[in-house]
Amino acid sequence: MTGSEESPSFRLAYVPGVTPAKWVKVWNDRLPDIPLTLVQVPAAEAPELLRAGEADAGLVRLPVDRTFFSAIPLYTETTVVIVPKDHLITAVDEVTLADLADEVLFHPLDDVLDWDSPPGQPAFERPATTPDAIELVAANVGLLVVPQSLARLYHRRDLTYRPVVDAPRSGVALSWPEEATTDLVEDFIGIVRGRTVNSTRGRTPAKTEAEQQRKRPEQAGARQKKQAPAKSAGGKPVGRTGRGRAGSGGGKAPAKRGKPRRRS
Template sequence: MTGTQPPPAFRLAYVPGVTPTKWVRIWHERLPDVPLGLLPVPAAEAADLLRARGADAGFLRLPVDRTDLSAIPLYTETTVVVVPKDHLVAAVEEVAAADLADETVLHPLDDTLGWERPPGRPALERPATTADAVELVAAGVGLLVVPQSLARLHHRKDLTYRPLAGVPQSQVALSWPEDATTDRVEDFIGIVRGRTVNSTRGRAGGTQAADKDAAQSQPKPKGRPAPGKSAKGARGGSATPRGARRGKPRGRS
């Protein structure tokens, strides 16, 4: 007994803080027969997972070595400082990096902002993870600077956060192995970029087809006056040649 094999699942990796829900929903609407598997991955391991073909595409944080990976930057996150609710920082709307000069600022090993040293004074030890650092903030050990999505991910009722100005920001991108740009990858790129379901961009020959469709959809230019006729004549006005006399002809003597 033979049967049609189901299409292979599209494997989508994503780092902490990224919420792919909207794009996953559109995928299921457009490609209901193609399963989509979600693979949460630590930010530091995302690029290696793609290179090892552990996922077809993934949402990761820039910068990333693009020697063998393609990447489409999507958005830049606001950087925030996480503090206890009773901290002085909680009383203001925005904080400057200089305002943290006398504070102990935790720098977890899985930091995603890519700086050598956060503002403030360093803690005696670096927490292993952002989750561990959040626990230390709650214990009053120090403050934590992270992208806003991570502050939301690790939300606690006894903590809050405020935007932090003058510091690096994290940029999220869609990435995939450069030599594995399959039709399914192109489908997902189209979804992320907001293309319509009928768009052919990204597929082989898609650009030419799209250009042809665009040309055909352009309004046709209005006809020009025939040679020898003026524009005024073409609109129904007088087409009397220049220099010709108007009025009734004079009688001959």
């Protein structure tokens, strides 16, 4: 390595609500010499970050531009409504959008849910961010519908949430520019898919492949030798029942037949 070459590293972007810790731990155990740097980015800005090459891959919210990005869907989140703890909704285990029709619902500018049309009554303004909207919910001004991970991320003691069974749901995926599918990206794909370090779908050193190719003919030759039939002194194969016929004294001699007697 020359002095001008940089040491390999991997930059992983992730959006609010996504927790990459379990995959980062596997990376550090498996590739301790290659540092992984986490880059937190708002969901709306993640695509441009990846396009600009400021991260090698990202844990992002779907949908993504499939003409430019590759994506592996990982999971889909439950959608919930955040309410004050003394709200009537807390009396039930789950709600529908129809139950929220008369409620003021905030629709922040960074909303990640793909609404055909936002439910509920429109708020007097659109908050800039989800945290801003949660502050307004705490002030008893309205309610907020978000993926469950965001409700947990911005948890407050005076607020709680309930699932909204028929609301749009947000999917999370591993995504990266298709033309920038590097070996390190492949390594991280293997980790999120749960492959072991010795998985045949992972990257295999060329030397190991060559060794496997050399071993195959040798193993085939050994099997052929083991399965080859034994031959007699005359060069003819001897079957399992052929010992008595080919050897001397190995079996009983066939009985001789005499001439048939005449009948009187």
